[in-house]
Amino acid sequence: MANFFKEFGTGISAYGKAIEIIFSKGLWWFFLFPIIINILLFFGGFAAINYLTDFFKEWVFGLINNENATYFGAAYVQGFLSGFIWLVFKILFFFIFAYIGGFVVIILLSPVFSVLSEKTEAVLTGKKYPFDGDQMMRDIVRGVLIATRNLFIEIGYIIVLFLLSFIPIIGQLGAIFLFFVSAYFYGFSFMDYTIERQKYSVKQSVQFIRQHKGIAVANGVLFSLFMLIPFCGVTLAGFISIVAVVAATISTHKVLMEEG
DSSP states (O other), X not given: OHHHHHHHHHHHHHHHHHHXXXXXXXXXXXXXXXXXXXXXXXXXXXXXXXXXXXXXXXXXXXXHTOTTOOSTTHHHHHHHHHHHHHHHHHHHHHHHHHHHHHHXXXXXXXXXXXXXXXXXXXXXXXXXXXXXXXXXXXXXXXXXXXXXXXXXXXXXHHHHHHHHTTSTTHHHHHHHHHHHHXXXXXXXXHHHHHHHTTTOOHHHHHHHHHHTHHXXXXXXXXXXXXXXXXXXXXXXXXXXXXXXXXXXXXXXXXXXXXXX
8 A cells, every 4th residue: 555655656756857858848738639639529429419419309309299290398308308308308418428428538549549658658768669650559549449448447336336326425425436437547548558568468567557556547647536527527537538649658668678
């Protein structure tokens, strides 16, 4: 446990150096990518929800044949149902995105994270990585697979904790536990870009990060905190992820050097 808190402190302290590197080494332009992703998510997400809402409304009206109804107040019933369905889908979209939106951001920004982590390591070590299209594609695919793996594992935890939430005290503690679980898996994704460059397999990466849970949680905790902010959490988390990847590269590289 002592080692966990020591490594947690290492991971948190890396954020200060990360911000310094981003602005002193000209990496600030990576913040442009979350802006692009947020625009795509905003318009794409609402377009998808509007399509699903219209589709479901047509299905419901066809089921009850309300569009052809002639009884008094039929128009009001149709208006109420339309508004109710619209509201339900918007709320559903918000809750689903609140839980998986972080991984959506990580998956979409995976190519950016791969390059950013390389550039950060180049700042730390002076080692340059020549551009390799095949290697970059492998890095991107691996990043997406890691994020998807972590997402499904976290969904499993969510389901278990939901069932346990009906038990007094355990239910309340479950929400706190889930927060740190999310932080761990977010940090896992951020750290893996550095670990992959050491030619670790996914299995070896999992083992490495399990041995250094404190760093993983620290690397993901700020991302998790911003994800909790209503309405704009995912938007802000995209920018935090840029800092988190740099911080993860710094702290993971430090551990790798210490272990020789």
